[in-house]
Amino acid sequence: MTRIGWATDIHLSVCDESTRQGFYNEVRSAKLDQLWLGGDIGEADNIETLLSELIISVETRVYFVLGNHDFYFGSISGVRAMADQLCKQYEEAVYLSHCRVREVTPKIGVVGHDGWADGRIGDYETSMVMMHDYRHIEELSGYGKLERWEHMKAQGDQAARHLENTLPEAMEKYEEVYLLTHVPPLREACWYEGNIANDEWAPHFTCKAVGDTILEIAAKYPSNLSVFCGHTHSSGVCHPAPNITIYTYGAEYEKPRLSKILEL
Ligand SMILES: [Fe+2]
Ligand SMILES: [Fe+2]
Numbered sequence: 001m002t003r004i005g006w007a008t009d010i011h012l013s014v015c016d017e018s019t020r021q022g023f024y025n026e027v028r029s030a031k032l033d034q035l036w037l038g039g040d041i042g043e044a045d046n047i048e049t050l051l052s053e054l055i056i057s058v059e060t061r062v063y064f065v066l067g068n069h070d071f072y073f074g075s076i077s078g079v080r081a082m083a084d085q086l087c088k089q090y091e092e093a094v095y096l097s098h099c100r101v102r103e104v105t106p107k108i109g110v111v112g113h114d115g116w117a118d119g120r121i122g123d124y125e126t127s128m129v130m131m132h133d134y135r136h137i138e139e140l141s142g143y144g145k146l147e148r149w150e151h152m153k154a155q156g157d158q159a160a161r162h163l164e165n166t167l168p169e170a171m172e173k174y175e176e177v178y179l180l181t182h183v184p185p186l187r188e189a190c191w192y193e194g195n196i197a198n199d200e201w202a203p204h205f206t207c208k209a210v211g212d213t214i215l216e217i218a219a220k221y222p223s224n225l226s227v228f229c230g231h232t233h234s235s236g237v238c239h240p241a242p243n244i245t246i247y248t249y250g251a252e253y254e255k256p257r258l259s260k261i262l263e264l
Contacts, residue, residue: 002105004262005030005060008038008182008230009251011069012050020050023256024057030261032060034104038230038249039067039114039182044074048082055090063094063102066114067182067231068133075138076155096180097162101170104178108264109170112180113163115207115229118156119149121187122202129204156209163213171221176264179227185211189229189246191236205232218244228260 005027012020027035035058042050047070055062064083071079083095094102096112104110117133125146134140140151163179170177183206184190190197190206197205218225218241227246235250249259 002033002108002264003031004034004036004104004264005032005258006036006038006228006249006260006262007256007258008228008249009040009067009233010037010256011040011042011251011253012054012256013042013046014253015256019254019256020053021057024054026258027058027060030258032261034061034063036110036178036180036228037062037064038180038228039065040069040230040251041066043069043072044079047079048086051083051086051093052090055086055093061092061094063096063110063112063180065096065112065180065182068117068131068137072132072136077139097159101166101173103174105264107174108176108178109174110178110180111163111166111170113159113210115159115181115183115185115210116155117152117183117204117231118207118209119152119203120156120208121190121206122197122199124149124203127200127203129201131204153209156207159207160209160213163210163217167214167217168220171217171223171225175223177223177225179214179225181207181210181227181229183207183210183231184229184246184248185214185227186238186240186246188238188240189227189236189248190232191234191248192232193234194236197232214244215241
């Protein structure tokens with residue numbers, strides 16, 4: 001039996017010391033073989049410290065992807081490079097966006113990528129939503145709306161390419177495949193307080209490039225694919241294909257917690 005714990009959007013940077021220690025304690029008490037983390041752990045200027053603290057404290061392997069908040073006040077490329085360094089420093093840490101398929105059990109594999117809201121679902125052009133991403137992340141700031149959209153699409157495409165390179169191998173080799181990502185890959189997975197995102201919000205909370213890739217690849221294999229995502233801080237489940245289930249997990253600021261424990 002392999003015990004996996006899933007947590008997303010833990011936003012440790014808004015937690016005080018005792019709240020952070022409480023979360024690490026919850027993870028340790030769960031006696032996990034692996035902790036899977038779905039991104040939005042901190043911001044660029046504190047994530048190295050917070051992620052190191054977490055890795056040292058939870059006493060289990062940590063498989064993670066990063067979320068949009070993790071790049072605030074810095075750059076996507078800089079934080080991803082830091083994540084690579086951290087994984088060299090701590091052998092129990094695995095950054096799935098830069099990894100091939102990882103075996104969980106002989107029948108179960110896991111892949112992952114941060115994903116990126118690519119503005120392709122809903123109506124980006126008329127949406128008035130102005131995410132902090134567009135001011136506080138180097139790769140997206142300083143552009144007009146349409147120019148920025150091209151950069152958002154490029155980030156989404158990069159996530160999809162990583163999955164094109166890893167998901168087929170996982171679906172071929174394992175009966176059950178888990179895919180960890182931050183951004184919901186379909187509108188049906190983009191829950192907010194029990195409803196699906198509308199045209200105004202969906203562009204900023206879904207990654208169509210990843211969604212299309214998942215649907216296309218999963219259709220070629222009999223294996224089951226479970227996708228775990230977050231980002232909206234609201235929960236829901238959808239089944240976009242007979243062998244795909246997408247779980248979107250909720251979160252609350254200042255209340256990091258395990259959303260799910262799997263016994264595989
Ligand atoms: Fe979040
Ligand atoms: Fe997020």
